[in-house]
Amino acid sequence: MKLGEKLRYLRLVEGTLRGLGREMTQQDLARALKKEMGGGLSQSYLSQIESGGRPHLTNSSRMLLARFFKVHPGYLVDDPEGYHTELTSDLRATQDRLDLWLINGAEEFAADPELSHAMLLIAKHDDTRKCLVLLGAILEAPELVDRLSEVLKPAGALRRDGGTKRASGANL
Numbered sequence: 001m002k003l004g005e006k007l008r009y010l011r012l013v014e015g016t017l018r019g020l021g022r023e024m025t026q027q028d029l030a031r032a033l034k035k036e037m038g039g040g041l042s043q044s045y046l047s048q049i050e051s052g053g054r055p056h057l058t059n060s061s062r063m064l065l066a067r068f069f070k071v072h073p074g075y076l077v078d079d080p081e082g083y084h085t086e087l088t089s090d091l092r093a094t095q096d097r098l099d100l101w102l103i104n105g106a107e108e109f110a111a112d113p114e115l116s117h118a119m120l121l122i123a124k125h126d127d128t129r130k131c132l133v134l135l136g137a138i139l140e141a142p143e144l145v146d147r148l149s150e151v152l153k154p155a156g157a158l159r160r161d162g163g164t165k166r167a168s169g170a171n172l
Contacts, residue, residue, distance in 0.1 A: 001079050003057070004050040010069045013103065017120050021113075026050070032068070039064050070124065098132070099123040 034040035
């Protein structure tokens with residue numbers, strides 16, 4: 001995958017995570033970098049990167065984007081010719097496969113924004129496997145699921161069946 005494709009993909013994921021309902025535009029990214037990271041890249045610079053007109057990032061640009069998107073700086077380079085992630089078998093490959101599976105699922109279930117958002121949050125977490133194992137542990141105690149839902153969801157949040165559920169005020 002080329003650097004430009006990776007940047008476009010990261011903008012798509014970030015836009016979804018931020019609840020924009022669309023990918024983050026290059027201009028959105030330029031503004032967010034300046035506001036949130038204290039440094040910036042222009043929209044035209046981002047366009048050059050994505051179009052392939054500027055095939056490499058400066059180290060400071062790479063570090064800024066890596067911090068913003070919470071990815072390893074080494075991700076923000078072109079993959080070598082013939083590189084395939086599925087050929088590796090270490091723990092990182094498992095993490096990457098889980099992340100990709102969740103991101104694909106989030107796209108497939110885009111019509112359910114709450115579910116899609118949750119899947120992307122798990123995928124973006126540093127330890128996706130740990131998140132899923134924790135979810136499994138929570139599900140082993142069904143009463144915990146209901147209690148956590150009451151505490152973590154705002155009063156009157158919509159249920160899947162279209163009804164509303166009142167927060168009981170129960171504390172964990």
